[in-house]
């Protein structure tokens with residue numbers, strides 16, 4: 024069987040209002056959308072505040088510290104374009120700013136990863152335009 | 164007192180297999196004709212067709228959306244047709260829309276069919292569809308998500324919360340397959356039921372998820388005919404009445420779906436659906452649970468109060484949900500037992516609910532099956548729809 028798989032690394036499909044987030048990651052900053060009217064920290068970024076529909080929104084810089092909420096380490100059966108990365112660990116992490124995001128946990132042995140593990144952001148370059156926020160264990 | 168006014172009066176189904184030689188239309192003819200014949204109605208009594216949206220089959224979706232089915236089958240009395248799409252929750256919405264057609268006088272009898280043929284979809288398209296469906300293209304997909312990984316994360320959290328052991332989790336597959344081996348329409352009909360040990364010895368795909376816990380993509384189809392409860396009552400044959408329903412929306416993007424809120428949503432919808440039906444959990448003869456993956460079954464068992472909190476997986480390990488156990492559960496074995504037919508697994512669940520209530524489930528027949536609790540969910544679990552069905556109103 025001669026199957027041609029799409030091996031292109033997928034880039035985030037952005038919206039106009041999420042561009043500052045990705046500009047931030049390029050500069051090593053993890054930005055969180057913030058509503059000036061109701062004070063909500065918002066993830067993922069929206070066109071209007073999902074709490075109060077305000078357009079009076081801003082960005083705050085996250086401290087970059089988080090805890091693993093849940094995770095799973097992949098060893099097989101991912102898309103061909105991600106095969107070269109195996110094994111890799113995907114996780115939801117809770118940031119100190121009260122938001123939760125999907126990420127990869129890197130720079131450690133996958134078998135050491137556990138729920139509530141303390142992690143910190145590290146930016147992974149996809150290309151000149153996009154850096155993904157990954158997390159690594161906080162060194163004690 | 165039920166707010167619904169609907170009953171399933173006829174069902175049709177083909178076995179789920181890998182059978183590329185059968186075209187989608189070939190299967191549609193068979194399941195629709197069988198359901199209409201089973202209903203006791205004439206083909207020209209069918210006044211509307213509401214199709215379950217076929218996933219990853221754009222040509223068929225277009226044909227059905229643009230009205231081909233009533234014409235193919237010569238349904239001369241048909242007044243309208245459409246397609247309903249909410250992923251795995253599509254069939255629930257087809258049924259709701261049928262209720263509206265019936266209540267508003269558009270149609271007295273409505274046909275609800277589904278078909279999926281995976282085996283003729285090119286492999287790269289299949290992989291790509293299942294990698295992207297129900298995940299966010301900006302905030303999730305670029306990290307390398309798969310459905311298996313999302314389910315693995317949930318399972319890891321559940322095991323962390325409850326202390327459930329891997330062999331307990333693996334036993335869910337054993338339970339589901341114990342039903343599937345008795346089901347002529349299952350991919351695993353008459354196939355050996357894997358022990359929890361065999362499940363755990365299969366390759367680890369992503370923690371804590373093994374190859375034998377994943378789904379086989381199959382080809383299949385099913386259909387049902389529904390009418391008002393009053394019309395069904397006059398037919399002098401076993402029918403399945405819809406008695407209660409409740410639903411909660413969680414989130415479209417998996418990362419925004421909180422583990423506890425989902426479990427709470429399972430509980431609340433069950434309570435509300437049973438209250439509307441005027442039954443309690445002790446009245447339920449069969450828990451026909453749709454999770455698409457084995458790992459969430461223990462969470463649901465606990466949310467329903469069928470198993471004590473923290474003991475859902477243990478109940479499966481003890482064989483209580485298996486064929487012959489004391490808690491009849493997912494009698495087609497959910498997607499892991501039936502074979503995955505896209506949004507068709509939940510269609511098949513409704514067909515099984517009706518089959519059990521009608522007393523036509525053969526070896527899998529639940530004794531004195533009076534009330535069935537059934538749930539569905541769409542996408543990667545954006546919602547949970549709970550329904551209660553019964554033998555009489």
Ligand SMILES: [Zn+2]
Nearest residue numbers: 058061072075
């Ligand atoms: Zn706000």
